[in-house]
Structures are given as C-alpha cells and as structure tokens.
Amino acid sequence: MKITKRFTLSALVVASVLVAGCQSTESTDAQPVSSAVNQIAPAKVSDNFxxxxxxxxxxxxxxxxxxxxxxxxxxxxxxxxxxxxVNYLRMRVWVNPQTLQGKAYGGGNSTLERAIEMGKRAHDHGMKYLLDIHYSDFWTDPGKQFKPKGWEKLNFDQLVSKVASYTDEVMKAHRDAGVMPDMVQVGNELNSGMLWPEGKSWGGDGHEFDRLAKLLKAGIGEVKAAYKKGESVKIMLHLAKAGDNGLFRWWFDEITKRHVDYDIIGMSYYPYWHGPMAKVKENIDDIAARYNKPVIIAETAYAYTSKNGDQLENSFTGETPFEGYPVTVQGQAQYLKDIMELVNSAPNHLGIGIFYWEPAWLPVPGATWATQEGMAYTDDHWKPGNSWDNQALFDFKGNVLPSMNVFKSE
Structure with missing residues (x-):
C-alpha cells in the first residue's frame, strides 16, 4: 500500500472531512492549555535515551x-x-528544493544551510544533531524517491559517483561551519529504495538490492570519511511502517547480505497508519535481536485536538482515536509516554530513542507542505497549508503544550 503521509489523505480522513468540513482557524485550542494537565509524568526511560x-x-x-x-x-x-x-534535533536536507527559476517548493525549504543553522542551535543548547539526507529535491517516502534535478540523465555508475560527491559536499559544509552531525541518515523511509528507478528495491531484474547497496555504500562511505580520528558518527537506515515485521526482515536481510555498514535501524511509526503498538513491539524486539542493532523510532506523532488551525484538512482528524488514546493533550502525552517506554523496553537495551515529527509546525500563513511549484514537481496537487498543526507539541498560537513534559527526566 502506498502511504504518502504528508501529501495524500487516507480514506478515513477524506470521509471525516466530508462529514465535518474544514474547521475555523479561530479554534478554542488556539489558547494556552489549562494547567490542569500540567502534572503529566515524564516517561520512564534510561538516562541516555x-x-x-x-x-x-x-x-x-x-x-x-x-x-x-x-x-x-x-x-x-x-x-x-x-x-x-529534548536532547536531539533532527533536520532533513534536500538537494535543491526550488525550481530552476528560484521558486521554492515549500515543506520548510529544507536546504543545507538551514540544516547547518539548526545543527548549530542544537549544539548551542546542549543537544545532539541528526542529519537526514534525502537525496532528492523534495519529500521522499515509500511512495516517491525522485532524483534531484540534474541527476536524471546520469547512468548508474555516474549516479553512484554523484551520491558520493554530493555527500562529501554536505559533510564538508558541516565541517567548515564547525558543526558535525552526531548521527546521519543516508536516505529517508527507504522501503522502496532511493533515486528511482535505478535504486528501487523491487519490481526489476532481481538485482535491485545490488544497486541499492552500492548507492547506500557510496553515501555511507563519504559520511564516515568526513570524521577525523577520535571523532565518531552513527549511521541510521530508516524505513516506514514500524508494525510490519515482514517488511523489515526482507529489507534488512537483503542489505545485510550485501555488507552495507550501518549502526542503527530507524522506523517511522504513525499509529493511525502503521498498525497496533503490539506489532511495533514485536517488530522492534525481533529485529534488534536478529541484526544486533539499536532501534530508534525516527518519526512519530499523535494529535492533541481534533480541531484545525488552517484551511488544509488535518492528516489525522481524530474522529477515530487510536487504541483508546483520546485526542486531547492528555491523550497525546500518554501516547508519547507509552511509545517511549515501549522502545526503551527492547531486549539488551537496544531500544535507544524516538524522534517526534515536526512538533513546532504551527499553522502560520505560508508555512505550507508544498507551494504550487512543489505540487507541480511531485505531480501531487492538493491544497496548500499545514495538515499537521493538530499534532504539534505547541498549540495554534505557539504556547508549549504540557505534553512536552513527557521528555523531562524523572
């Protein structure tokens, strides 16, 4: 099943929108949340989680x-x-997220310069920094892995060389800026590979993973080469659908056979799309033991309100709460606490952390998932706006929600 979490509404969301319609931007949730929920307890996790x-x-x-x-x-x-x-910031980076005429694609216009800026801010505040290299000009996920502009006509060997040279440029820019990432993702939500069609993981001639492994090795090699003696970096390989154990076994078995060198297995887990939490626990426990690698939930989120902050329908409306978690600040906090503790419970201390996806994406005019140019680039024509505002950890006016207290130490 193709899941494009940021772009395409699920059947459930479409149905609920037809019933509820678009909510007013003047929701009651645009006010500071009552202090009655300020007693949310921190998650019980290891000190280095x-x-x-x-x-x-x-x-x-x-x-x-x-x-x-x-x-x-x-x-x-x-x-x-x-x-x-919060002790770690994650930043995505796109190769050239704008048209040849300089019109931005949107989605945060995630340039290398912006990633470096936020990496510095992370280190300045005592946090670590995860760099997520997409190897595309715009969003990548299991349903789309477009080559950057200018890479389309390269043959496979040239594409491998380009991955290496581009990765080297990204890492040298970080070195020159004095901010080296503590962790690097080579690719994003790689279920179906990267840099289509050459790097696609299925549907070809039987050598799909041979090609994908060469592309991954080219990126990983340049990341590791950027670090001086005595420095270290962790490499994450990241898939979506955290509840699908068969998918993770298939993909990482193939990668392991080809001796791709990585350190951490990353998972996206959006509970309303990716299955029950029990299946996630089974998958984490199995793959951690199978590959003897640490596991991170690299993306997750849950809604604190069913209301909408702008003109774009919410990706998750909350009309059908997940596994009994209410769509409230308390429900959001409880979900976040439970998923953190679930990961932390993995055998042999191999569940090492989570990343909450876009907790600060307020419904500010212009902060859209895609501009008209971005929609044209992906051929995915939807409304502009923010479908994520009800899953932030700040309310619509920018007040921090008590659910963020879950991150505090006990």
Whole structure:
C-alpha cells in the first residue's frame, strides 16, 4: 500500500472531512492549555535515551513570523524544547528544493544551510544533531524517491559517483561551519529504495538490492570519511511502517547480505497508519535481536485536538482515536509516554530513542507542505497549508503544550 503521509489523505480522513468540513482557524485550542494537565509524568526511560524531535520546518516558520511561548514568555523554540528535556534535533536536507527559476517548493525549504543553522542551535543548547539526507529535491517516502534535478540523465555508475560527491559536499559544509552531525541518515523511509528507478528495491531484474547497496555504500562511505580520528558518527537506515515485521526482515536481510555498514535501524511509526503498538513491539524486539542493532523510532506523532488551525484538512482528524488514546493533550502525552517506554523496553537495551515529527509546525500563513511549484514537481496537487498543526507539541498560537513534559527526566 502506498502511504504518502504528508501529501495524500487516507480514506478515513477524506470521509471525516466530508462529514465535518474544514474547521475555523479561530479554534478554542488556539489558547494556552489549562494547567490542569500540567502534572503529566515524564516517561520512564534510561538516562541516555534519545528524546528527539524533527524541527525541519522551524527556519521557515520563524522567517514567516512564528513565535513560541513558555509560561507566557516568548522564547526560542529550541530553548523551550531543551528546557523540557529534548536532547536531539533532527533536520532533513534536500538537494535543491526550488525550481530552476528560484521558486521554492515549500515543506520548510529544507536546504543545507538551514540544516547547518539548526545543527548549530542544537549544539548551542546542549543537544545532539541528526542529519537526514534525502537525496532528492523534495519529500521522499515509500511512495516517491525522485532524483534531484540534474541527476536524471546520469547512468548508474555516474549516479553512484554523484551520491558520493554530493555527500562529501554536505559533510564538508558541516565541517567548515564547525558543526558535525552526531548521527546521519543516508536516505529517508527507504522501503522502496532511493533515486528511482535505478535504486528501487523491487519490481526489476532481481538485482535491485545490488544497486541499492552500492548507492547506500557510496553515501555511507563519504559520511564516515568526513570524521577525523577520535571523532565518531552513527549511521541510521530508516524505513516506514514500524508494525510490519515482514517488511523489515526482507529489507534488512537483503542489505545485510550485501555488507552495507550501518549502526542503527530507524522506523517511522504513525499509529493511525502503521498498525497496533503490539506489532511495533514485536517488530522492534525481533529485529534488534536478529541484526544486533539499536532501534530508534525516527518519526512519530499523535494529535492533541481534533480541531484545525488552517484551511488544509488535518492528516489525522481524530474522529477515530487510536487504541483508546483520546485526542486531547492528555491523550497525546500518554501516547508519547507509552511509545517511549515501549522502545526503551527492547531486549539488551537496544531500544535507544524516538524522534517526534515536526512538533513546532504551527499553522502560520505560508508555512505550507508544498507551494504550487512543489505540487507541480511531485505531480501531487492538493491544497496548500499545514495538515499537521493538530499534532504539534505547541498549540495554534505557539504556547508549549504540557505534553512536552513527557521528555523531562524523572
């Protein structure tokens, strides 16, 4: 099943939108949340557990005027997150997220410069920094892995060389800026491979994983080469659908056969799309033991309200709560606490962390998942706007939600 979590509405969402219609931007949830839920307990996890967030939208949001508040005081959102126990920031990077005429594609316009900027802010606030290299000009996921502009006519050997040279450029730019990532993803949600069609993981001549492995090795090799003696970096390979054990066994068995060198297995887990939590636990426990690798939930989220902050329908409306978690701040916090503790419970301490996806994506005008140019590039024509605002860890006005308290140490 093709899942494009940021672009395509599921049948459930479409049905609920037809019933409910688009919500007003003046929702009651645009006010600070009552202190009655401030007693949310932190997750019980190990001291070195990764409590991460993907904040790739923040540079664009701040450019467009977004403001963030803690106890009524405007603050740097990274400082707010640090105050709440967040210890890792994740940033995606796209090769050239704009048209040849310089029109931005949207989705945070995730350039190398913005990734470096946020990496510095992470380190300045005592956090670590995960760089997520997509090897595309725009969103990548199991349903789309487009080559960057200018790479389309390269033959396979040239494409392998381009992955290496581009990765080298990305890492040298970080070195020159004085901010080396602590962890690097080579590719994003790689279920179906990368750099289609050459790097696709299925549907070809039987040598799909031979080609995919060469592309991955080219990127991984350049990442590792960028670090000096005494420095270290962890390499993550990341798939979506965390509840699908058959998928993870198939993909990582093939990668392991080809001796791809990586350190961490990453999973995306959006509970309303990717199955019950029990299946996620079974999968984490199995693959951690099977490959003897640490596991991270590299993306997850849950809604704190069923209301909508802008003109674009929410990706998850909350009309059907997941496994009894109410679509409230308390429900969001309980989900986040439970998924953290589930990962932490993996055998042999191999469940090492989670990253919450886009907790700061406020419904600010212009902070859209895609501009008209971005939609044309992916041939995915949908409304502009923010389908994620009800899953942030800040309310529509930028007040930090008590659910972020889950990240704090006990």
């Amino acid at each position: 990764i409590k991460g967030v993907d904040v790739s939208m923040i540079p664009e949001l701040e450019k467009l005027g977004a403001k963030y508040y803690q106890d009524g005081k405007q603050m740097d959102p990274v400082a707010i997150m640090a105050d709440h126990g």
